[in-house]
Amino acid sequence: MPSLGADMDEGTLLEWLVGPGDLVHKGDPVAVVETAKSTIEVECFATGTMNELLVEPGTTVPVGTPLAVIGPAEERRPVSRAPKKGKPSASTEPSASTEPPSPPPEPAPGPAPALSAARQRGHIEAGPLVRHLAEHSGVDLEALHGTGPGGRVTRTDVEAAVAARAAPRPRVRASPFARRLAAELGVDLATVTGTGRESAVRAADVRRAAPGPAAPTAPAPTGAAPVRPSPQRPPAAARPSEDRAAAMRRAIAGLMTRANRDIPHYYLSTSVDLAAAMDWLHEHNRQSPVGERLLPAALLLKAAALAAREVPELNGFWIDDHFTAGEGIHLGVAVSLRGGGLVAPALHHADTLALPQLMNSLKDLVARARTGMLRGTEVSEATITVTNLGDQGVETVLGVIHPPQVALVGFGRVVDRPCAVDGLLGVRPVVTATLSADHRATDGAVGARYLTAVSRLLQNPEQL
Amino acid sequence: MVRESISRVLPGADVAALGPDDAFRDVLEMDSLDFLSFVEVLSERSGVRIEDEDSRRLTTLSAAADFLAAHTR
C-alpha cells in the first residue's frame, strides 16, 4: 500500500486495474485505492508481469503492506489470487514489490487479530491503560481475576481491587509548605489546627504546634555549632526542662535537615578485628589503678584521630563551595544527653593525646557536656565527628554529617564474631567502623583510605 | 554503698526506685563511661579492686552487693 499523503496510515484497495499475468509498465495505474480523503489510482514503479495479487478488493491494509508481486516481464509464473480474508502483513516492503514476498500470509483463524495480538504480549491479558492503572495504584495484575472477554483484566477489575484495600486515614488539608515544615519539625499534621481557608493547615499553624519558639528555617551560620547547652544551669538540675529539650530537638532537626539536603553523603563500612586492641586493653587495665582504666572507646577515638592525620582531606570544612582543611585534629565526640538530644563537643588535638590523657579528657568532656558546662571552643571547633553507639547495642552506624564538617566516623558494638584467622575459624572481637563522608569534598577512594588506616592503627594498640 | 556510687555518677537518677534485681545499667541507661565511673567510685569506696572481667558481673544491686561481700573479707 503506497503512502499517498502525509496523513495516510492505511488504505482500502477498491479495485485491481490489472489481472494476474498482465504485463505492466512503470507508471501504469494498476489499482484504485481509497484513502480517508479520496480515491486514487496507484501507479507501479517497475515494468514486469503481475505475478500475484496479494490483497483482495475491499480490504483495508496499512501503508507499506505489499499489494502485489511483479516478476520479470518474460517470466510467466503460475498465479494465485489473494486469500479470501486479507490480513495486514508485518512486512515493510513497499507496495508492488519486485521480489517474491515471504510466504503468503495465512488467513487468521479464530479470534479477532487485536485480541490475539494482546494475548501474545504476556499471559496476563490487560491493555496498556489497565496496566498503567494497576502499576500506578500498586495492584498486582497477576492476583486479579479478569472479568473481561477471555479473562481479560479490565479497568473495573483494577479499580475494584483498589477500592477493596483498606481505606487510608483521611488526608489532612495542609499547604505543601506546611506539610514540608511539619516533617522537618517532627510535627504530626493530624494534631494541628488549621487556620487557613477551609481549615487548611499552614506553615504558621505548624510552627505554633511545634514546641518552643519558632525554629529558624535558615541554617545556622557556617562554622558555628548548632547546640550550646546553657552553661548557667547547675549540675544538680541536669535533667533539662521540656522546653530546652524541645528547642534542642528543633535545632537538631534544622541542622540535620540541612545536612541531609545539602550534603551528598557517601557511606563506607568495614569490620575491624579488635583482638590485639582488646588484649592490650585488658592487660593495660589489669595493671592500672581503677581510675586510670581505659575504655575501648579511647582506642577507637585515638585511631580515628590518627587516621584523620593520615587522610587530612576528611578533616575540615566545606564552606562556600570549597574544602578548608581543619587546623589540628579536633574530634567531635557525639554525646547523647539524658532526656534526649545530642551534642558533639570537640576533643582538641585528639591525635596528640596519649591514651590516658585522651581518656581523661573524654571523661571530662562527657561529664561537662551532660551538665551543660561546655566551653565555646568545644562546641564550635570540631573538625571531624565520631559517634559510638556501641553502648546502645547497635553494630553499624550510618550517620549524618555535622555541617560544615565533611566526615562522620561511626563505631558500633564490639562483638565476638567467628572469623577465619590463618586458615582456621576463630572467635574474635570485631567492631564495624563506618564513614559517612561529603561527596563534594572527597570521593570514595579517600574514604576507603581512611577506614583502612583506622583498621591498621587498631592492630597496633601499643602505638596508639 | 552501691546506690550511693550510682548517685555520684548519675546525679539525677532515681536510685531509690531501683529494685535489687533490676539491671540498673539498662534501666538507668548508663553507657560504658558511666559504668566505668561507677566501678571507679565503688572500688574507691569499698577498697576492693574490681577488675575489668569482674565488673561485668555487677549488673544488679544485689549482684554488686554479693560481689563486694565476697571480696571484702
Next chain:
Amino acid sequence: MSAARATRTRKDPAPPKSGKETTTTRRSASTEAPARQPDTGHRTDLLESMLRIRHFEERCVELYSAAKIRGFVHLYIGEEAVAVGVNEALTPEDAVVSTYREHGHALARGITADAVMAEMYGRTTGCSGGRGGSMHLFDASRRFYGGNAIVAGGLPLAAGLALADRMRERTNVTCCFFGDGAFAEGEFHETANLAALWKLPVLLVCENNRYAMGTALERHEAQTDLAMRAASYGMVAWAVDGMDVEVVEQAARRAVEGIRAGTGPHFLELRTYRFRAHSMYDPDRYRDRTEIERWKSRDPISLLTDRMRDNGELGDKDVATIEQRITAEIDRAVEAAEQAPEEPVEHLLHHVTSSSAEAVS
C-alpha cells in the same frame, strides 16, 4: 471555460488583450522569437537542468510511495521551464525567495541533488539540516531564502531583502516566486504596493499554474489577468509563456536588466501547468483529463528537445547520455541520503534561538 482558456494559452501562451494593457503592461515577451542566437551548449544546459528537476521529482514520487519520505511534497513536474529560465537571469549575488513547491527552484539555483534529497530524508546533510523538509529548503550561501509554505508569506521577506540591498547600495535583485493563489492574499497586494512605492529591486515571478491547490483561477480571482492587476500597482508587468524555457529566460533577463537599471520592481506572470497533483497525490477531481493532456502536449522538456532535434542540435543518443548522467546523480543522492546520519534527539532544541544553535558551517 477552463478548456477554452487553456487552449488559448497553449496556442498563444500569454497575450493579454490589448484593450486591457496599461502603460506599464508591456507586450508579452513571448510574442517575439527568442532574440539570442541558437546556442547549442546553452540550450543543452537548459535541457539538462530541466531534466534534473524532472527526474528528481519522479524519484520523489517513488520514494514517497515507499514511505521513505513523508510530509507534504509538492512536485514541480511540468513547471521546470520557469525555475530554469528565471534562474538564468540571476547572478550568485542575487537573492531568491521561494514557495513550498520549490524543489525545482532549489535545484536550478545550484543546490545539489544530494543536499535536497537528504533534506527529503530529514537527514543532517540536508540543505536545512533535516529541520525543514520538502517545503523548507534553504541555502544561505546561495542566498536561497527558501521554501515559504504560507501562500504569499515570502513576498514581504523579498521586499525586505531588496530594501536592505538598496540601503546598502548593492545592485542585487531579489527574485520572489509565488503562485496564482497568492493573488488572493493580502500579503501579495501589500508587498506589491510597498515595492512599487519604494521602487525596490524585486523581481516578482508569479507561477500561474491555474490552480490554487484545487481551485481554478477563474474560481478564485474575479479578474484573471494577473499581469494587468500587477501593473495597476505601478510596476512593469508581463504575461509570459511559462512552458518555453527560452522565452522565460529572455523575459527574466529583460526584467532583471530593468530592475538593475533602477526602474523598480518587475512582475512576470509565467503561464504554466503542473502535470501532477497539488501535493503528491490527490484525486484531481478538479481538473479535466483532457486539460491535463493538452498541457502535457506542451511539456517544456519536449518543447525544447523537439526544437533542438529539429535544428539538428540533439540526437537521441545525446538525450540518453544526459538522462543516464542525471539518473546516476540522483541514484547517488538517494544512496547518500539513505546513509546520511540522522540528527540525535539530544539536538532537538538546537536552532530555536542562536544561543541554542550550534554554529553552522
Next chain:
Amino acid sequence: MGVDGSHEAKTTYREAMREALRQALRSDERVFLMGEDVGRYGGCFGVSLGLLEEFGPERVRDTPLSESAFVGAGIGAALAGMRPVVEIMTVNFSLLALDQILNNAATLLHMSGGQLPVPLVIRMTTGAGRQLAAQHSHSLEGWYAHIPGIRVLAPATLEDARHMLAPALADPDPVLIFEHGSLYNVSGELLEPTAPVDLEHAAIRRPGTDISLITYGGSLPKALAAADELAAEGISAEVIDLRTLRPLDAEAITASVARTHRAVVIDEAWRTGSLAAEVSARIAEESFYELDAPVERVCSAEVPMPYARRLEEAALPQPADIVAAAHRAVN
C-alpha cells in the same frame, strides 16, 4: 506618575525610549526605524518625534498601513544584514503581521537548520487604561511569549525603556518589545544603570518577606502601589518585575516564592491561557513544597475592553484587587 514637563531633571518613559532609538541610530548605520507614521507624524505615541529630522527618510521610514508587508520587510532586511527596528502602533494591529512574526521571524532560524538568524526588533504599544476600547487596548504579549524563537520584553521602568533596546538590537534573534501605553507619560529621574542591562533576568522592584507580587509592564506601578498599602498593614510584599516574558526568569520566581511562600500574579491580559497562567503553573511545578497558600491571579475581566471609563476600570486589575488577592493568600 503623571506628566511633569516643568522639572528639567525629569525624563518621561517616552523620552527614554526615544533616546534609546537615537543612540541606536547614531551608533550603528545598519539600524533603521520603520513603521506607520514614525517619521513626519513623529510616531503615533510621539516616541520617534524629531528622529526623521535628525536621520532622514531612509532611516526613519514611514510605511503604508501594511503591517504584514513592513514587518516582513523588516525580517528580510534583517536577513540581508540590516538591524531594523519595526514599530507597530498597537498589539491589536500586530495580528495583521502575525504570519510574518510567527511563520517567518520565529521559525526561519530553525527551518533553515541554523542558517538564517533574524536580528530584528519589533516595538509595539500594548495594554488598556486610556479608554481606547476593544481594538486598541488588549494585552496580547502573552501570546507572543508562547512562541519559541523570539524574545519578548516588557520594559516597565524608565531605565529599562532607555537601556533595553541596545541589547535587543545586539541579539541575533527577533526581539519583541511591548510598551504599555499608560507608561509613556510616567516621568522620573533617569538613573544611569550601575550594571549592564540584561535581557535575561527579572528584577526585584521591592523586596519583601510575606508575599510575592509577580508582574510586568503596565501592572508594575499598580503592584507597587498595592505593596505600599500592604506595608501599612504590616504585610511585607516582594514585587517581582518579570521584564523578560520569554524566556521567563523562572529562577527569580522560584527564589521569591521560597522566601515568601505565597504569590499573587498580576497580568493585564485575560486570565484564561495567559502569561499569568504560565507563571502560576511554573510555581506549581517548581515551588509546590514552598507554597503556603494557593497562587492568586489578578487579571483583566474576560471581556473585550469596554470604552466607558467605569467599565474599563472595572475590567482592569487595580491595586485594590491586588491587595484583596494578597489578603486571601496571607489570611
